[in-house]
Amino acid sequence: MSARNRELLALIPASLLVTAGFAAIFIQRNELLSDVSLTYGGIFLALCFAGHLVIRFTLPHADPYLFPLVAVLACFGLVVVYRIDEDLARDQAQWFVIGLIAFVATIFLLRDFRVLERYRYTIALAGLALLLLPRVPGIGQQVNGAYLGVGVGPISFQPAELGKIAIVIFLAAYLRDTRQVLVQGSRRFLGITIPPFKHLGPLLVVWGAAMFMLVFIRDLGSSLMYFGAFLALIYVATNRLSFVVIGLGMFAAGAYFFASTISHVQDRVDIWLDPFKTYDSTGYQIANGMFAMADGGLFGQGLGAAVLRVPDGGPLIPAPETDMIYAVIVNDLGLVGGLGVIATYMLIAERGFKIATLATDSFSKLLATGLTAVMALQVFVIVGGVTRVIPLTGVTLPFVSYGGSSIVANFILLALLLLISNRARTPS
Amino acid sequence: MNVPIFRLYVVFLVLFAVLIGFTSRWSVFGAQRLRENPDNARVRIEEQRIKRGVIRAANREVLAGSTRLSGGRYGRRYPTGSLFALPVGFDNVRIGRAGLERYYNDALVGRKQELSSLIDSLTKDTQVGDDLQTTLVPRAQELAYDLLQGHQGAVVALGVKDGSVKVLAGTPSFDPDKPEDAKSVFNRATQGLYPPGSTMKTVTATAAIDSGRYQPDSRVDGKNGKVISGTPLNNFGQRDYGDITLTEALTNSVNTVWAEVGVKLGRNRMQEYMDRFGFGEDPPMDYPDDQMTASGPRDVKANKILPMSSDRVDVGRTAIGQGLLLVTPLQMATVAQTIGNGGVRMQPRLVEKIVDPDGRTTDEPLPEEAERVMSEDTAAKVGTMMKSVVREGSGTAAALSGVEVAGKTGTAEINIAQGINDLWFIGFTKDVAVAVIIEREQGQGGTVAAPIAKQVLQALGQ
Numbered sequence: 001m002s003a004r005n006r007e008l009l010a011l012i013p014a015s016l017l018v019t020a021g022f023a024a025i026f027i028q029r030n031e032l033l034s035d036v037s038l039t040y041g042g043i044f045l046a047l048c049f050a051g052h053l054v055i056r057f058t059l060p061h062a063d064p065y066l067f068p069l070v071a072v073l074a075c076f077g078l079v080v081v082y083r084i085d086e087d088l089a090r091d092q093a094q095w096f097v098i099g100l101i102a103f104v105a106t107i108f109l110l111r112d113f114r115v116l117e118r119y120r121y122t123i124a125l126a127g128l129a130l131l132l133l134p135r136v137p138g139i140g141q142q143v144n145g146a147y148l149g150v151g152v153g154p155i156s157f158q159p160a161e162l163g164k165i166a167i168v169i170f171l172a173a174y175l176r177d178t179r180q181v182l183v184q185g186s187r188r189f190l191g192i193t194i195p196p197f198k199h200l201g202p203l204l205v206v207w208g209a210a211m212f213m214l215v216f217i218r219d220l221g222s223s224l225m226y227f228g229a230f231l232a233l234i235y236v237a238t239n240r241l242s243f244v245v246i247g248l249g250m251f252a253a254g255a256y257f258f259a260s261t262i263s264h265v266q267d268r269v270d271i272w273l274d275p276f277k278t279y280d281s282t283g284y285q286i287a288n289g290m291f292a293m294a295d296g297g298l299f300g301q302g303l304g305a306a307v308l309r310v311p312d313g314g315p316l317i318p319a320p321e322t323d324m325i326y327a328v329i330v331n332d333l334g335l336v337g338g339l340g341v342i343a344t345y346m347l348i349a350e351r352g353f354k355i356a357t358l359a360t361d362s363f364s365k366l367l368a369t370g371l372t373a374v375m376a377l378q379v380f381v382i383v384g385g386v387t388r389v390i391p392l393t394g395v396t397l398p399f400v401s402y403g404g405s406s407i408v409a410n411f412i413l414l415a416l417l418l419l420i421s422n423r424a425r426t427p428s
Numbered sequence: 429m430n431v432p433i434f435r436l437y438v439v440f441l442v443l444f445a446v447l448i449g450f451t452s453r454w455s456v457f458g459a460q461r462l463r464e465n466p467d468n469a470r471v472r473i474e475e476q477r478i479k480r481g482v483i484r485a486a487n488r489e490v491l492a493g494s495t496r497l498s499g500g501r502y503g504r505r506y507p508t509g510s511l512f513a514l515p516v517g518f519d520n521v522r523i524g525r526a527g528l529e530r531y532y533n534d535a536l537v538g539r540k541q542e543l544s545s546l547i548d549s550l551t552k553d554t555q556v557g558d559d560l561q562t563t564l565v566p567r568a569q570e571l572a573y574d575l576l577q578g579h580q581g582a583v584v585a586l587g588v589k590d591g592s593v594k595v596l597a598g599t600p601s602f603d604p605d606k607p608e609d610a611k612s613v614f615n616r617a618t619q620g621l622y623p624p625g626s627t628m629k630t631v632t633a634t635a636a637i638d639s640g641r642y643q644p645d646s647r648v649d650g651k652n653g654k655v656i657s658g659t660p661l662n663n664f665g666q667r668d669y670g671d672i673t674l675t676e677a678l679t680n681s682v683n684t685v686w687a688e689v690g691v692k693l694g695r696n697r698m699q700e701y702m703d704r705f706g707f708g709e710d711p712p713m714d715y716p717d718d719q720m721t722a723s724g725p726r727d728v729k730a731n732k733i734l735p736m737s738s739d740r741v742d743v744g745r746t747a748i749g750q751g752l753l754l755v756t757p758l759q760m761a762t763v764a765q766t767i768g769n770g771g772v773r774m775q776p777r778l779v780e781k782i783v784d785p786d787g788r789t790t791d792e793p794l795p796e797e798a799e800r801v802m803s804e805d806t807a808a809k810v811g812t813m814m815k816s817v818v819r820e821g822s823g824t825a826a827a828l829s830g831v832e833v834a835g836k837t838g839t840a841e842i843n844i845a846q847g848i849n850d851l852w853f854i855g856f857t858k859d860v861a862v863a864v865i866i867e868r869e870q871g872q873g874g875t876v877a878a879p880i881a882k883q884v885l886q887a888l889g890q
Contacts, residue, residue: 236432279467287467293454294462295470307473310522311501316469335455339448346444353437357430365429369436376440380447387450 003064004056010068011052014075015045021079021303028304040093044078047100054104058111059422066351066421070399070414073344074407077400080329083304084321088402095404099411106415113419117363120173127166128209130159135216160222161396161409164378165416167226168370171233176362179237211254218264220255221381221393225374227251232373233366236356272391288317289327289386293338300334321402323394326386341400342383349376352417358424368420371413472521476501481536481557483516483528485566486594486780491516492529492604504529508566510601511573514615515564515593515715515778518604526613528778530716532560535782535791556785563592563780568887572597575880581866582616584761585884588861590795591765591774593713594888595862596758618711618720621754622865625838625873626681626822627852628749630763633678633813635701636689638771638806644675644813654684656744661687664839678813679821681837683748690747698743699736704801705766706773708733711758712798713776723755749838760854761863767814768834768856771807773798814855823853825878831857831890835881837873846870853877857890 001009018041048071055062074096082089110116116123133150134140140150149158175182211223231247234240259265267282275283275290295306308328310316317324330338352372359365378395385392396406454462462468479502483492491512494502504519506512517527525533538557565585572583576599585595598617602610614620636642650669653660663669663683669676677685690698702708702724710720724733725741734741734752745751758776766773774795781792802810814834817823823835835855842848851866852873862884864877 232436236429236436239429239432276465276467290454290462291465291468291470293451294459294468296455297459298456307470310469311473311476311497311499316473330451330455335452338451338455342444342447342451346441349437349440349444353433356433362429365433369433373436373440376443380440380443383447384443384450387447387454389446389450 003062004052004060007055007064007068008049008052010065011045011048011071014048014068014071017072018045018075018079021076022082024302025079025083025304028302040082040089041078044075044093044096047097048075051100051103054107055418058107059418061425061427062418062422063351063355063425066348066355066414066417069344069348069351070410073341073348073399076341077325077397077402079303080325080332080400081321081402083332084308084315084325084328084402088321091404092402092407095407098404099407102408103411103415106412107419110416110419113367113416113423114361114363116169116367117173117176120170123166124170127163127170130163130166131222132216133159157405158396158403159405160219161405162412164222164225164229164374165371165409165413168229168233168374169367171230172363172366172370175233175237175366179362182234182238182243183240211258215258215262218262219393220265220268220391221385221395224251224390224393225377225381225395228377229370229374232377233370236369237362237366268391268393272388275388285318285324286386286388286392289324290388292317292324292327292331293387296331296334296337298334298336300330300332300337303332306331319394322396323382323392323401324386325397325401326383329400341397342379345376345379345398348372352376355417355421355424359420360424364420364424368417371417375410375413466524469521469524472519472524475537476503476521478502478537478555478557480504480519481538481559481785483536483560483562485512485562485564485569487566488561489566491562491564492519504605506604509605510603511566511570511597512564513601513604513613514598514617515562515596516604517716517719518607518613520607523608526607526719527615527715528560528562531714532779532782535560538785558785558790559783560779561781561783562778563587563594564596564778565594565888568595568884569597571887572880572884573599573601575883576866579866579869580616581864582620582757583862583864583880583884584617584757585860585862585888586761586765586774586776588765588768588856588859589774591776591798592780592795593776593778594860595884596778598757615719616865616867617757618713618715620756620865620867621721621723621726622757622850622852622867623753623840623842624749624755624760625840625850625852626683626686626749627760627763627836627838627854627863627873628747628753628755629678629681629686630767630810630814630836630854631701631705632686632690632693632698632747633674633810634705634767634802634806635693635697636674637809638701638802639693639697641693642674642689644809645673647671648674648677648685648689650677650680650682650685652684654688656684656687656691657742661744675813675816678836679816681817681822686748687744691744693747695736695741695743698747701801702736704773704799705763706759706798707755711756711762711776713758714778714793720758721756723753723759725752726754727752728754749840757863757865760852760865761861764835764854764856764863765861766801767807767810768858768861769807770804771800771802773801811856818855822872822874823855823878825874826853826855826882826885828857828882828885828890831885833857833882833885833890835878837878839872839874842868849873851876853881855881855885857885860885860888860890 081092231244234243259269271283275286320328356365356368382395382397384390396403398410480494495505497503517529519525519529536557572595582598596617650672652663652668669682707724709722710717742751746753775798782790784790811834818827818833818835822837826835838852840850847870848868854863862881864881866876
């Protein structure tokens with residue numbers, strides 16, 4: 001079977017998810033099957049099919065599994081968002097369309113994605129500018145103490161989502177140039193290979209940037225995501241564990257320092273250590289996320305069956321459709337459901353890294369590695385936050401959480417991965 | 429570069445395995461503890477599908493009832509509002525439960541002894557909870573609550589023979605329909621800590637006579653300014669009483685006599701009788717433990733009770749309700765109840781019986797003795813001394829015609845310069861024991877608290 005036919009066939013799980021998911025929610029609500037909502041599902045699937053057709057004709061050799069995996073996640077996300085709030089699901093479907101348009105546009109505009117390498121500094125500057133936008137007075141928005149959003153009129157978006165792609169492109173291009181130099185001329189000290197100080201420069205700069213984000217934008221999650229992706233890239237580029245060890249040590253030291261000096265970061269850490277101590281205020285969200293997971297148990301309450309709202313009041317868990325969507329999933333579908341979601345991301349990561357190994361030039365390899373790593377790290381940061389592996393910070397669960405910027409950015413990321421894959425697998 | 433890419437993938441597999449591990453930790457392994465966490469509103473939301481039992485007063489008046497909400501759920505309404513908010517408490521889906529609503533939750537949602545789980549019960553058509561029949565007397569509760577308006581304070585009335593709680597009132601109260609808006613849901617009757625002042629002399633008198641070292645007609649020295657624990661102690665109005673009987677010393681509330689009696693009885697004996705009266709532990713009432721406070725000499729900073737053997741406790745001043753001693757109104761009502769009941773302390777009870785939806789009584793707790801505190805003879809003697817307080821001493825304002833009232837006033841100085849006191853009266857008739865506290869006001873226990881006690885006793889048919 002050709003790769004594209006495999007891709008088409010693999011869309012079946014997504015369509016099953018949409019139909020079965022909506023059916024389950026309808027039965028749960030004890031209403032008549034509403035054809036309107038089923039229509040949304042139908043349109044959604046038609047859009048996935050359209051995406052497949054674009055890939056079929058423009059990227060015939062691209063990896064056949066990535067798109068269906070993303071479709072499964074997006075369909076699942078739509079069902080869960082619908083289960084939380086019908087109006088949000090309608091928005092989400094619209095954002096999905098815009099995301100697909102961005103996906104197609106990326107494929108057409110960046111047929112030769114290696115031009116990105118040439119504009120690395122422009123892209124880096126644009127990325128940094130994006131990250132700083134939330135601090136610009138008038139348009140910046142502060143949510144729970146972190147500056148994450150930008151709002152212009154009715155439209156608001158989170159620049160960090162797009163920023164992550166820009167940063168990865170820059171790092172891949174930069175490291176392709178310097179990887180040789182970084183490895184050469186090393187000294188050994190205490191069994192660790194120490195690179196010459198001048199080559200440590202970039203490491204220090206990126207570390208500084210991550211710390212800056214931690215302090216200035218107060219976004220521990222994105223800081224961890226970017227710095228983690230950077231370490232992954234520098235490791236792959238140089239094959240030197242010492243960089244990672246030094247980098248991790250520096251990040252830990254910086255994070256510890258700021259956690260003990262900056263109250264916002266300190267608060268996050270305190271909530272993480274004991275959310276019940278501040279249950280009535282700051283610990284409420286994470287504590288209720290834990291209650292939701294406990295309520296889910298092994299198999300969950302059933303899709304649409306878990307209690308999500310205080311009767312005649314607001315949501316039981318604040319931000320169930322964005323930050324806490326993983327808790328809602330575990331509440332409805334149990335450990336098994338959460339495991340399924342994480343397994344899907346594992347498969348996506350596997351395909352992403354596979355693409356990196358197949359790519360023939362360093363830039364493509366590093367770019368594929370970086371894009372995959374940053375997305376996998378985002379999953380780790382948000383799911384780890386909800387499950388209290390690390391302090392909770394407000395990043396989205398890619399393709400599943402409600403939110404425009406997240407969907408659009410991740411579709412662009414997906415397009416880049418498929419572009420790299422298509423090039424790598426094209427028979428010479 | 430392919431080897432490091434593969435290793436990186438393995439790192440991510442490990443990270444994702446950690447996520448799965450933590451998800452299992454909350455959803456499966458630690459789930460039971462999270463479900464039992466009192467902050468967890470989910471169980472309460474589920475329990476809204478149960479028609480919660482009604483809580484009634486002694487005359488069957490409804491104090492808490494269920495109303496049907498949308499979606500097969502039930503909400504709680506309190507027709508008597510703030511009047512019974514302190515004893516009844518509240519059941520609120522957002523902020524939880526308090527009072528009887530909390531203590532008897534299992535009965536009110538119909539969860540029987542035989543551990544039928546919530547899930548099982550939800551599968552039945554509609555689960556209906558059991559009703560509570562309390563011992564609270566609306567007429568008296570209302571009167572007490574009205575008399576407390578304009579003051580901060582509390583009134584507790586107990587059945588002398590059975591310990592049944594007839595009045596449990598305090599001000600300020602709150603609206604149990606909207607406990608989330610309440611400034612405070614503090615129950616002064618069970619949690620409020622006050623220096624008992626001279627009402628404590630009834631405990632000292634009990635210890636003195638029951639130990640055999642004194643009789644009501646024992647001669648004691650009532651001179652002013654006796655040195656107790658190194659500091660001179662004054663009588664009210666600096667009055668010198670000279671050579672008097674123990675009964676006269678109680679009637680006129682002579683500080684120097686009772687402090688000296690306390691010192692002579694010693695720390696151990698005082699401790700023994702205070703323990704028997706129930707000091708030092710939460711009262712054995714059917715009410716949530718964390719809404720009750722133990723009485724005794726207290727290290728307020730460390731929030732713990734000090735033993736009488738502690739160097740910091742002045743036994744003489746404790747014997748007259750000063751020093752570090754802090755008590756609850758419920759505790760002092762129990763002291764009066766015990767003396768009135770021939771020396772037997774009864775467990776205070778708010779609920780008389782539990783009735784299932786078919787009208788069958790599922791539980792009717794018999795009045796239960798907590799402890800024999802003193803001999804019947806002692807009780808009679810101390811009772812007679814207390815009757816003299818109301819007949820001709822500081823407590824005449826509590827006297828009723830046709831009914832013998834025994835009592836003791838208390839005036840605990842809070843701010844001597846401004847004349848601000850905590851004002852007490854405790855007492856009993858043949859059937860009802862009462863304690864009244866008015867917080868931080870001018871006047872004496874005999875002028876402010878005793879008249880309130882009198883009216884409450886009257887409303888209870890005394």
